[in-house]
Amino acid sequence: MKDTDINPIFWQDSALVLLDQRRLPAEEVWLRCTQVSEVVAAIQNMVVRGAPAIGLAGAYGMVFAATAAWRHAGAQWRTAWLPEVAALRHARPTAVNLAWAVDLMAQHAVGIHGAPAAPLLAQAQRIHAEDLAANHRMGLLGAALLGPASRVMTHCNAGALATAGHGTALGVIRDGHAAGKIREVFATETRPWLQGARLTAWELARAGIPVRLITDGSAAHVLRTQGVSWVIVGADRVAANGDVANKIGTYALAIAARAHGTRFMVVAPCSTIDLATAHGEDIVIEERPATEITTIGERAYAPAGVGAFNPVFDVTPAALIDVLVTERGVLHHPDRGALESLLRPL
Ligand code: MRU
Helix, strand or coil: CCHHHCCCEEEECCEEEEECCCCCCCCCCEEEECCHHHHHHHHHCCCCCCHHHHHHHHHHHHHHHHHHHHHHHHHHHHHHCHHHHHHHHCCCCCCHHHHHHHHHHHHHHHCCCCCCHHHHHHHHHHHHHHHHHHHHHHHHHHHCCCCCCEEEEECCCCCHHHCCCCCCHHHHHHHHHHCCCEEEEEEECCCCCCHHHHHHHHHHHHCCCCEEEECHHHHHHHHHHCCCCEEEECCCEEECCCCEEEECCHHHHHHHHHHCCCEEEEECCHHHEECCCCCHHHCCCCECCCHHHHEECCEECCCCCCCCCCECEEEECHHHCCEEEECCEEEECCCHHHHHHHHCCC
């Protein structure tokens, strides 16, 4: 099967349809959203996840916000929609793609005369198509860096499910595999939501790409013993100095990769680069409920009442990143100057 078969987000009959990622791989269940509160809940509850994908959900959510505001306030809709815009923009804090997409939609709204739904829907669909095109471009650019018969490692899920399709890190792996360069992928299970075990393994197996799951704790051992040439991950936000926020555990992987001479590749579209955030330490790291760690499913594993700390992203310093792949080109050892010129208007 081709990755284009995975289309986790689409618009149909005035509704945003989302593949419920909490239920994968056991079942493919689709959720229909027709109002902003449902989109916010879907983002917060991980129905839709991954930085570009929550950006797309936010963009379509803006269509619902505008439609409701136009119904209630007519020509004053741009004032009436502000609370729902804020709710969407802040549904999750770390991935900048959400705020980026909401802001782009709000800017587009400024020039609209009359009913806003159709022009905003067209804008959301443009953002959607551009994300897919960016992933295909990054896939080819990143795959060109791989050597023959590569063993690679990836973390979390930066695949078709996390984007408009194809994926960022998994886009590179897909194109590397198509070019005959991938011998094997090690996918970390990615506690506590198991995006690696549930989603990355599902995507790669579907695409016929050899994959073996590993526990998060075994990553350094695998890098030392299994001849892995690249760790390839996505990103939730790239700060102006090149520091990268991504799924918790990415930082430890980057340290382990450097210690073992394994190269470290971050694959992210320009929508993930945030020049307004100077350093990684300025990025807000989402913390989720302790029960995500103390329980598995319905069952509690930790002693009753035990405390837990559950940050779900971390920051990898730019110095540990060998390559940042974007749709506009590849940056070796990304830094402020390179990122600023990358984003300069074409
Ligand atoms: O909590 P999640 O599943 O939304 O976290 C996702 C990640 O950290 C991904 O690596 C990142 O968003 C890049 S997806 C192309």
